[in-house]
Amino acid sequence: MPKNTKLAIFEDKEIRRLWDEEKELWYFSVVDVVGILVDSVDPRKYWNKLAQRLREEGSEVVTKCHQLKFVAKDGKKYASDAADTETMLRLVQSIPSSKAEPFKLWLARVGYERLQETYDPEKSINRGRENWQRLGRSEKWIQQRMMGQEIRNKLTDYWKTNEVSKQDEFAILTNIIHEEWSGLTVKDHKNLKNLKTENLRDHMSDAELVFTALAELSTRQIAETMESKGLEENKIPAKKGGRIAKNARWELEQKTGRPVISSGNFKSLAGRRKLKF
Numbered sequence: 001m002p003k004n005t006k007l008a009i010f011e012d013k014e015i016r017r018l019w020d021e022e023k024e025l026w027y028f029s030v031v032d033v034v035g036i037l038v039d040s041v042d043p044r045k046y047w048n049k050l051a052q053r054l055r056e057e058g059s060e061v062v063t064k065c066h067q068l069k070f071v072a073k074d075g076k077k078y079a080s081d082a083a084d085t086e087t088m089l090r091l092v093q094s095i096p097s098s099k100a101e102p103f104k105l106w107l108a109r110v111g112y113e114r115l116q117e118t119y120d121p122e123k124s125i126n127r128g129r130e131n132w133q134r135l136g137r138s139e140k141w142i143q144q145r146m147m148g149q150e151i152r153n154k155l156t157d158y159w160k161t162n163e164v165s166k167q168d169e170f171a172i173l174t175n176i177i178h179e180e181w182s183g184l185t186v187k188d189h190k191n192l193k194n195l196k197t198e199n200l201r202d203h204m205s206d207a208e209l210v211f212t213a214l215a216e217l218s219t220r221q222i223a224e225t226m227e228s229k230g231l232e233e234n235k236i237p238a239k240k241g242g243r244i245a246k247n248a249r250w251e252l253e254q255k256t257g258r259p260v261i262s263s264g265n266f267k268s269l270a271g272r273r274k275l276k277f
Contacts, residue, residue, distance in 0.1 A: 009131075010036060010106050011099075016070045018082065027082040028107075029070050030091065037097040047081070054094060061090050071197045132202075135266065144206055148213040155220040162223070163230040172231065173219075173238045180242025181215040181249060182208075182261055193265040203265040207252075211260060215245035 009015070013036050016029040034050070035043030051062045064087045069077040083091060088107055092100050132142045159170060171186075179185050184192065190200050204212065219241025228234045249260045 010103060018068055018070070023084075025084045027066060027068055027084055028088050030065060030081040030083055030088070033088060033092070033103075034095065037092065037095050037099050037103060050094065051081075059094070061087060061094070073196055075196050137266070141206060141209075144209045144213075145201065148201065148209050148216075151213045151217050151220075155216045158220050158223060159234065162228065162234070164234055169231045173234055176235055176238040177215050177219055177242040178212070180239050181211055181245035183246075184261065189261070192261070192263050194263075194267075195265060198265075198267075203267070205260075205262045205264065207260045208262060211245045211249050214248060215242045217241075218244040 013032075015032040015036070018027045019025075020027060031043050031047055034040065034047045038046055040046045054062050061083075065081040065083045067079045068082040070080050070082070072078050085107060089104055092104055092107070097103075129142055129146070132145065137145070156170060159165075159173065164170065164173065175186050178189065182189060186200060190196070190198075193200070193203050195203055201209065201212065219237050222237035222240050223234055226233070226237055228237055253259060
């Protein structure tokens with residue numbers, strides 16, 4: 001079943017999608033695509049009527065859509081219709097829209113990008129850099145974000161090979177590390193920054209990225225030293241690693257007189273000022 005989630009961007013509008021590892025296919029949210037093509041204030045209602053008409057016409061497009069759980073604006077997951085690239089291309093043909101042709105070209109390109117990145121990981125790295133540049137991130141910020149992601153990947157690789165295999169267990173350990181160094185749970189930190197479905201790390205300041213990376217680097221090295229296995233044993237290095245970053249944060253804040261934790265995000269000019277990038 002699809003697990004990996006990643007937002008796609010078409011003309012500055014977000015489309016939710018899920019990657020199916022077994023089938024090596026992206027599944028796109030039908031409602032998101034419909035909303036972009038028809039500029040409807042109620043794309044779900046539009047899609048329901050269109051689906052009914054297609055069924056009456058004997059089209060197989062609707063039957064090839066799958067019910068998958070996407071994250072909604074309230075941060076919760078809800079089942080919604082999803083379609084792979086081929087089905088979505090056929091669906092677009094049924095929607096009268098001036099955006100249909102450019103969207104089909106876009107979909108054909110991004111629909112296969114994950115498969116391409118599997119064989120050439122450098123493409124994924126370059127695409128991430130380009131996306132951050134397009135969103136206005138500085139080169140310094142991008143370097144710190146990429147460094148932090150590499151540190152994160154090494155930590156999760158350790159967990160995977162040491163009996164921490166469930167996604168919810170990853171979340172539990174991540175939250176322990178984050179709350180220990182920052183004093184906030186991941187959810188509370190997102191609320192402080194007024195984020196819902198957005199990736200918290202993509203809205204962190206330079207300092208927040210650095211201390212997150214320090215906490216996760218420390219956690220992995222302590223876990224390797226302790227040879228921690230499973231969720232319960234890995235909770236110990238998670239707290240110790242987070243504490244190392246917390247102590248460093250306290251020392252910096254005492255020297256500068258400024259808090260490391262920021263309420264700023266990259267969604268607005270005010271947030272950009274707060275983050276000072």
